[in-house]
Each structure stands twice: as C-alpha cells, then as structure tokens.
C-alpha cells in the first residue's frame with residue numbers, strides 16, 4: 721500500500737505520510753483542511769462560509785452585529 725502524495729505546489733512525490741511536502745513544506749489536504757466552524761452553542765461543525773449555525777442558528781463569527 722503506497723499512498724504517494726504529490727505536492728500540488730512543486731510536484732514532488734512524497735513517499736512518506738507526512739502532513740506537508742518534504743521539499744517545499746506545502747501542507748497536504750490530508751488533515752484538517754476542511755474548513756469548519758464549530759458552533760459554540762451546539763458544537764455542530766458548520767461550513768466555514770456560514771455565518772450562523774445551520775442547526776441552532778447561533779452566530780458563528782464573533783464581532784458580527786445584526
């Protein structure tokens with residue numbers, strides 16, 4: 721099982737499972753690349769683009785006045 725990761729920045733094929741390119745240190749998408757905003761109220765992971773929790777409608781981004 722070889723899961724070589726090809727760096728999208730420099731094209732280097734990384735043989736290890738490192739979280740970033742061994743050559744240019746560009747992070748791979750393997751770990752927490754998914755941008756989520758966790759609702760402070762119900763802990764529901766929301767899409768980063770959302771302003772309010774899709775579950776309980778709690779505001780996700782501080783400093784937003786409505």
Ligand SMILES: [Zn+2]
Nearest residue numbers: 727730741744
């Ligand atoms: Zn690279």
Ligand SMILES: [Zn+2]
Nearest residue numbers: 759762773776
């Ligand atoms: Zn919520």
